[in-house]
Amino acid sequence: MEYEIKEGLYYSEEHEWLKVENSTGIVGISHYAAEELGDIAFIELPQPGKVTQGGKMCEIESVKAVSDIYAPVSGEIIEVNSELTDSPEKINEDPYGAWIAKISIADAAELDNLMSAEKYTEYIDSLKE
Amino acid sequence: MKKLKLFEWHKDHAKMGEYAGWQMPLWYSSVKKEHLAVRNDVGIFDVSHMTEIYVSGEDALNFLQYVATADIAVPPPVSATYTLFLNERGGIKDEGLIYNLGDTYMIVCDAVAMEKLCSWLETLRDGITIFGSLDIDVVNKTFDISLLSVQGPNAHKIAEKLFSININEMWWFQCQKTDYNGDQIILSKSGYTGENGFELFCECDPLPLWEAISNMGVSPCGLATRDTLRVEAGYTLYGHETQEKQILSQPFDEYTPLHGGFHLWEFSPITWEKDFIGKKALQIQKKAGIDKKLIYIQMIDKGIPREGYEIQKEGIPIGAVTSGTQSVLQNMGIALGYSTEGEPGDNVDIVIRGEPRKATIVTPPFYDPTKYGAFREV
Numbered sequence: 001m002e003y004e005i006k007e008g009l010y011y012s013e014e015h016e017w018l019k020v021e022n023s024t025g026i027v028g029i030s031h032y033a034a035e036e037l038g039d040i041a042f043i044e045l046p047q048p049g050k051v052t053q054g055g056k057m058c059e060i061e062s063v064k065a066v067s068d069i070y071a072p073v074s075g076e077i078i079e080v081n082s083e084l085t086d087s088p089e090k091i092n093e094d095p096y097g098a099w100i101a102k103i104s105i106a107d108a109a110e111l112d113n114l115m116s117a118e119k120y121t122e123y124i125d126s127l128k129e
Numbered sequence: 130m131k132k133l134k135l136f137e138w139h140k141d142h143a144k145m146g147e148y149a150g151w152q153m154p155l156w157y158s159s160v161k162k163e164h165l166a167v168r169n170d171v172g173i174f175d176v177s178h179m180t181e182i183y184v185s186g187e188d189a190l191n192f193l194q195y196v197a198t199a200d201i202a203v204p205p206p207v208s209a210t211y212t213l214f215l216n217e218r219g220g221i222k223d224e225g226l227i228y229n230l231g232d233t234y235m236i237v238c239d240a241v242a243m244e245k246l247c248s249w250l251e252t253l254r255d256g257i258t259i260f261g262s263l264d265i266d267v268v269n270k271t272f273d274i275s276l277l278s279v280q281g282p283n284a285h286k287i288a289e290k291l292f293s294i295n296i297n298e299m300w301w302f303q304c305q306k307t308d309y310n311g312d313q314i315i316l317s318k319s320g321y322t323g324e325n326g327f328e329l330f331c332e333c334d335p336l337p338l339w340e341a342i343s344n345m346g347v348s349p350c351g352l353a354t355r356d357t358l359r360v361e362a363g364y365t366l367y368g369h370e371t372q373e374k375q376i377l378s379q380p381f382d383e384y385t386p387l388h389g390g391f392h393l394w395e396f397s398p399i400t401w402e403k404d405f406i407g408k409k410a411l412q413i414q415k416k417a418g419i420d421k422k423l424i425y426i427q428m429i430d431k432g433i434p435r436e437g438y439e440i441q442k443e444g445i446p447i448g449a450v451t452s453g454t455q456s457v458l459q460n461m462g463i464a465l466g467y468s469t470e471g472e473p474g475d476n477v478d479i480v481i482r483g484e485p486r487k488a489t490i491v492t493p494p495f496y497d498p499t500k501y502g503a504f505r506e507v
Contacts, residue, residue: 038353042432063455063457
């Protein structure tokens with residue numbers, strides 16, 4: 001199966017994507033993550049407050065299992081996509097459109113710890129082997 | 130890792146995962162789509178990981194009558210009986226079907242219990258035959274036999290077209306020997322989804338059959354879909370609701386068929402009129418009283434109950450979930466579990482991520498049986 005990996009985004013090893021607009025980071029999960037999880041039935045959106053890079057941000061539940069979503073950068077949660085509470089399946093339908101939260105990025109240097117689309121493609125290929 | 134004969138096909142079309150040491154297709158399109166295909170139309174599952182054990186010989190019937198809880202002498206060939214296999218403490222070794230194929234008996238049970246059940250049957254056989262020259266042959270046929278399951282309200286049309294067999298005129302668990310392109314097949318009216326349907330046992334290459342059926346507009350469905358369907362139908366699964374204790378535990382520490390309420394069913398798999406392994410333990414337990422029972426839970430609050438989650442009543446723990454999922458039809462969490470109290474209609478809480486969430490005890494299935502399932506009003 002081919003996974004869509006969108007150019008211009010940062011990716012974490014836990015399969016979150018991060019779109020940077022000025023000092024705001026928009027977070028979602030990659031197409032690969034959405035396919036691995038299967039039908040997403042439920043999402044517990046992040047609480048307002050501080051998050052740390054690599055720390056647990058919220059939980060997502062597919063028909064099969066519960067999974068944690070990790071913050072790809074440190075900062076403050078400034079907005080959540082409350083539309084997902086009633087229609088979590090939007091993450092399966094459009095993983096790069098269905099953002100989960102917006103974070104005001106505390107330290108732009110942390111972006112170096114994330115992968116480019118190209119690197120993430122290699123990473124996904126290595127997982128398939 | 131064990132591979133199905135159709136492994137290559139599945140690998141190219143499905144998200145794969147492991148179950149009981151087998152590489153299995155979990156889903157092809159999505160669990161929701163496949164689930165709805167089975168409830169509203171028809172789907173096909175490759176469940177060749179299921180265990181098949183042949184028991185034959187002159188003394189096979191007497192032997193099986195002793196190891197199985199159900200009376201398997203009742204149905205004529207070719208058909209099957211749903212039964213349980215117990216240990217001497219009444220604990221459930223496995224649940225499954227015993228097919229009377231005329232010249233041999235075929236046990237069909239879960240993949241998890243294959244090695245255990247085979248070695249247990251062989252040990253028992255050896256222990257019995259030592260007293261005399263009894264004729265009992267036990268052969269594990271799991272790796273020779275493929276099992277394809279066609280399920281849904283339109284499944285009967287597929288059987289009609291491919292085999293000219295009207296499954297609507299067959300009784301549940303009745304079988305017919307038929308063929309496909311000259312290969313011998315056993316068609317059984319059975320399934321594990323709650324829907325009408327049939328299952329095909331064959332020793333031939335299952336690919337032509339699989340392709341012929343999926344080319345008839347039948348949706349391929351994976352193991353994850355089979356699980357959401359069986360929970361929605363309220364069916365038990367070995368390793369969850371039925372499970373043998375692996376240790377030398379105290380006599381009544383096992384989950385027995387009485388905890389599961391199997392003895393209360395209209396067509397109970399327990400035949401008290403005959404002797405079988407574990408019967409005495411059940412009789413003693415019946416006298417002593419049954420301290421917990423299988424309940425069916427429907428969430429009121431959001432969240433999906435998962436195996437191991439605590440069941441509470443007014444803050445006091447009363448049991449735990451054994452299987453849980455999101456009901457695709459109702460879009461709500463549903464579960465099976467064991468509890469020390471509670472009747473249908475009672476409110477309970479399921480502790481999800483540390484928080485009690487409201488739920489209610491219901492009577493299975495988790496759908497309106499007049500609208501869905503094998504006994505729907507057409």
